Amino acid sequence: MAEQVENDSIPDSTQTVAGLRDRIAQYRRAGESIAFVPTMGALHEGHLSLVRLGKQRADRCVASIFVNPKQFAAHEDLGTYPRRETEDMKMLAGAGCDFVFLPQPEEMYPEGFATSVKVEGLSEPLDGQSRPHFFGGVATVVAKLLNQVRADVAIFGEKDYQQLLVIRRLNEDLDIGSEIIGGPIVREEDGLAMSSRNAYLSSVERRIAGQLNKVLRQTALKLTQGGDVLGSIEDGHALLKHAGFGAIDYFEARSGKDLSPLGPGKLTEEELAHARVFIAAMLGRTRLIDNMKVTEA
Numbered sequence: 001m002a003e004q005v006e007n008d009s010i011p012d013s014t015q016t017v018a019g020l021r022d023r024i025a026q027y028r029r030a031g032e033s034i035a036f037v038p039t040m041g042a043l044h045e046g047h048l049s050l051v052r053l054g055k056q057r058a059d060r061c062v063a064s065i066f067v068n069p070k071q072f073a074a075h076e077d078l079g080t081y082p083r084r085e086t087e088d089m090k091m092l093a094g095a096g097c098d099f100v101f102l103p104q105p106e107e108m109y110p111e112g113f114a115t116s117v118k119v120e121g122l123s124e125p126l127d128g129q130s131r132p133h134f135f136g137g138v139a140t141v142v143a144k145l146l147n148q149v150r151a152d153v154a155i156f157g158e159k160d161y162q163q164l165l166v167i168r169r170l171n172e173d174l175d176i177g178s179e180i181i182g183g184p185i186v187r188e189e190d191g192l193a194m195s196s197r198n199a200y201l202s203s204v205e206r207r208i209a210g211q212l213n214k215v216l217r218q219t220a221l222k223l224t225q226g227g228d229v230l231g232s233i234e235d236g237h238a239l240l241k242h243a244g245f246g247a248i249d250y251f252e253a254r255s256g257k258d259l260s261p262l263g264p265g266k267l268t269e270e271e272l273a274h275a276r277v278f279i280a281a282m283l284g285r286t287r288l289i290d291n292m293k294v295t296e297a
């Protein structure tokens with residue numbers, strides 16, 4: 001990743017909400033527009049693409065790095081989630097990020113913190129089923145972050161497509177007033193969606209992991225060619241199992257507009273226009289997710 005770093009400088013940063021607000025006020029006084037990219041760190045090209053998008057859309061790009069304890073269940077990987085702050089800061093500088101918010105958990109959730117944000121409907125299927133605590137934690141922290149930054153635009157990856165829809169909804173419902181932009185999924189050469197969690201994969205698993213996107217693409221292609229949803233997904237399941245994947249949390253076709261379920265038969269023209277396929281599957285101890293608009297297969 002060193003080639004992405006133009007120099008050794010790192011962006012200014014703060015660990016406090018007050019420090020963040022000061023800097024935002026400074027940008028506003030200068031009449032500058034602001035883009036915001038929230039992350040959990042262990043950055044890769046997917047995150048940096050969002051920062052670059054931010055710089056295209058606004059004068060300043062603010063990023064945050066916060067491994068949000070509220071979105072991890074007790075059995076999940078909060079303790080082992082990769083943390084690489086020094087490298088992250090250099091990468092952010094290389095991508096043109098102006099300022100970084102690096103709160104500790106106590107800054108985001110001081111003693112007495114008692115509010116949680118729940119987005120009904122959109123939070124319920126897919127990851128809402130397999131990770132019941134997840135969207136509550138995400139919605140709560142993102143509502144806080146959006147409110148703290150009050151950016152003109154906030155950018156989220158389509159890699160976490162359900163999350164993007166949940167955040168659009170909460171931004172509207174809570175009158176936050178930022179424009180929520182989705183950034184395209186950045187992939188490795190074999191199609192694997194970049195993810196901080198890919199670092200958990202062994203070399204054998206890493207070779208298998210590329211099959212997730214291949215199966216996703218094949219399934220999407222079948223749907224565009226008039227294949228029925230149930231049969232196409234059953235075939236995909238078998239391919240994933242054969243490739244070496246473990247539990248498949250979900251493998252479903254849903255509307256990209258509102259996540260309403262599609263199928264079991266073949267898709268109508270109207271359904272095809274918005275259909276997406278969503279997969280979450282275990283590979284060893286690592287949970288991988290991916291999704292794709294079927295007409296882009």
Ligand code: AMP
Pocket residue numbers: 038039040041045046047049050155156157158159160183184185186187193194195196
């Ligand atoms: P995370 O650090 O995993 O919480 O992700 C921070 C932001 O980066 C979220 O909006 C993600 O959807 C986005 N993101 C993560 N991986 C990718 C990727 N491969 N391509 C595009 N965006 C991504």
